[in-house]
Amino acid sequence: MTVTLRFEDGAVVVSSDGDDLNPTSLPGVERDARTGSHRAPARRYRAVRDALRDRGADVDDRVAPDARLELSLRYDLREYQEAALAAWRGNDERGVVELPTGSGKTVLALAAMAELGVPTLVVVPTVDLLEQWRRELESEFGVPVGQFGGGEQRAAALTVATYDSAYLRAEDVGGDFGLIVFDEVHHLGGEGYRDVARLFAAPARLGLTATFERPDGAHETVADLVGPVVFERDVDALSGEHLAEYDVRRIEVRLSESEREEYEREQGTFVEYVRDAGITFSSGSDYQELVYRSGNDPRAREALLAKQRAREVMMNADAKVTELERILERHRDERVIVFTAHTDLVYRLSERFLLPAITGETGAAERREILGKFRDGEYTRVVSANVLDEGVDVPDASVGVVISGTGSERQFTQRLGRLLRPGSDGEKRAVLYELVTSETAEERVADRRR
DNA sequence: TTGACTCAACATCCTTTGCTACAA
DNA sequence: TTGTAGGTTTCCATGTTGAGTCA
Numbered sequence A: 001m002t003v004t005l006r007f008e009d010g011a012v013v014v015s016s017d018g019d020d021l022n023p024t025s026l027p028g029v030e031r032d033a034r035t036g037s038h039r040a041p042a043r044r045y046r047a048v049r050d051a052l053r054d055r056g057a058d059v060d061d062r063v064a065p066d067a068r069l070e071l072s073l074r075y076d077l078r079e080y081q082e083a084a085l086a087a088w089r090g091n092d093e094r095g096v097v098e099l100p101t102g103s104g105k106t107v108l109a110l111a112a113m114a115e116l117g118v119p120t121l122v123v124v125p126t127v128d129l130l131e132q133w134r135r136e137l138e139s140e141f142g143v144p145v146g147q148f149g150g151g152e153q154r155a156a157a158l159t160v161a162t163y164d165s166a167y168l169r170a171e172d173v174g175g176d177f178g179l180i181v182f183d184e185v186h187h188l189g190g191e192g193y194r195d196v197a198r199l200f201a202a203p204a205r206l207g208l209t210a211t212f213e214r215p216d217g218a219h220e221t222v223a224d225l226v227g228p229v230v231f232e233r234d235v236d237a238l239s240g241e242h243l244a245e246y247d248v249r250r251i252e253v254r255l256s257e258s259e260r261e262e263y264e265r266e267q268g269t270f271v272e273y274v275r276d277a278g279i280t281f282s283s284g285s286d287y288q289e290l291v292y293r294s295g296n297d298p299r300a301r302e303a304l305l306a307k308q309r310a311r312e313v314m315m316n317a318d319a320k321v322t323e324l325e326r327i328l329e330r331h332r333d334e335r336v337i338v339f340t341a342h343t344d345l346v347y348r349l350s351e352r353f354l355l356p357a358i359t360g361e362t363g364a365a366e367r368r369e370i371l372g373k374f375r376d377g378e379y380t381r382v383v384s385a386n387v388l389d390e391g392v393d394v395p396d397a398s399v400g401v402v403i404s405g406t407g408s409e410r411q412f413t414q415r416l417g418r419l420l421r422p423g424s425d426g427e428k429r430a431v432l433y434e435l436v437t438s439e440t441a442e443e444r445v446a447d448r449r450r
Numbered sequence B: 001t002t003g004a005c006t007c008a009a010c011a012t013c014c015t016t017t018g019c020t021a022c023a024a
Numbered sequence C: 001t002t003g004t005a006g007g008t009t010t011c012c013a014t015g016t017t018g019a020g021t022c023a
Helices: A042-054 A079-090 A105-116 A127-141 A163-173 A185-189 A194-199 A219-226 A257-276 A286-294 A298-315 A318-330 A343-353 A364-376 A409-417 A442-448
Strands: A002-008 A011-016 A038-041 A058-061 A094-098 A120-124 A146-149 A152-154 A158-162 A179-183 A204-209 A229-232 A245-253 A336-339 A381-384 A399-402 A429-437
Touching (some): A011 A042, A079 A094, A079 A105, A079 A229, A094 A219, A105 A179, A120 A163, A127 A146, A158 A163, A163 A194, A179 A194, A194 A219, A245 A318, A257 A298, A286 A298, A318 A336, A318 A343, A318 A399, A318 A429, A343 A381, A364 A381
Parallel strands (some): A002 A058, A179 A204, A336 A399
Antiparallel strands (some): A011 A038, A146 A152
8 A cells, every 4th residue: 555645735635545544543634525635734744754654654755855955064063053953853853942142043054954955945034034044045055045035936945935925835835845944933923924834844843043932822832833942042151152241231210300290190090990990910811901992991092092101201211311322422432232112212312312223114225224334333323113123134233222122031132132242352241231210110121021 | 126105914012919710 | 728820802002024016
């Protein structure tokens, strides 16, 4: 008896020429009533294949791409990269490696590709990263690299894709790769992006991230789709030798009298509603419930809007601008990145201190120009809202100033990571300033992110 | 090829001290 | 007794992204 495996529209189709096999006994395989065929989600491909092998079946496997690639790596891996690679291989070439920004996750993935030598898809969240990876692969392996996304639709044995484009092409090319690498793999927890991992058959899967855990718990889904964390090393373990040493300095500022008055009024409106409505925030979904209520309860809506205004007051306090002036003066000869949460403030600071500004409204060309000049040293400072947190190739800096941010540990880690690429002399010491408005909810927000 | 636009998706958005049901 | 986890649906606003469309 021969069992045939085929890839079709994001699924693995199982057929056999005899009656000995009950296909639904295979992992994930169900009978499709419409076509009468037996199929499993593509991600179960390896489990199905292995189960058939265990039973000694003769398998005609038309899913696995049979192309073999000769890829050689010029880099020598560092000790922790070797260890991460070994851990991943030891877990049947599945799993997530959690390493800080700047510690060489890309090199690790290149090494995995070279060792496996199978057609590989690299999935990334932004077009910026798409281009970085493509350049890296081309220069390292000297082969043409395919691209899905950013206006291109070109397949090759080594291909890079955005999460969006990978999803759009999955039914079509989901069986073409032996290895799939998810850069910034925490994105895979998003409701829509999960399907990327489901619809591709690639048996070998590598996830890369600096911050695996998600506040919504969806990292468990990611672990299910890609594999568990097989290796992790945090910033502190690498700083000094492979990453710059750093300090985080929290600076407390006070609201002005009028700001305090406004803050207390708006925050009071919010707290009062929350108390009256009996919302305790004892579970994570309570805030969500408040949002639902605001759909038809005017008081709930007003409470949320008041909270929004209170947040703006505390995050954009005038005293932070004064404090920033001092910091810029103190680090006049160093490269400084200023992070905020609101675009309005970005433009205010840009005008006041003549800082080049990057926000979501900044076009691609202008963005490239600013980052290029920052890289060359023509600009030594840049101010941005959330744009530079992730997914953009940001030139190295040694001073960061967090004017405002969310309570997200991920955002904090990413911002810190912007400063940690070691200097050429190895003597660099980075500083991240955190400006926090005292006696406001921002103190809690700042505590939460660490 | 580009730029401007729309659209959908993702992420964050959280108070203080208290209720209830259930498991160890 | 003590400690701990927690039930609904169609979503207030802001910032950012990628894909697609059209001029």
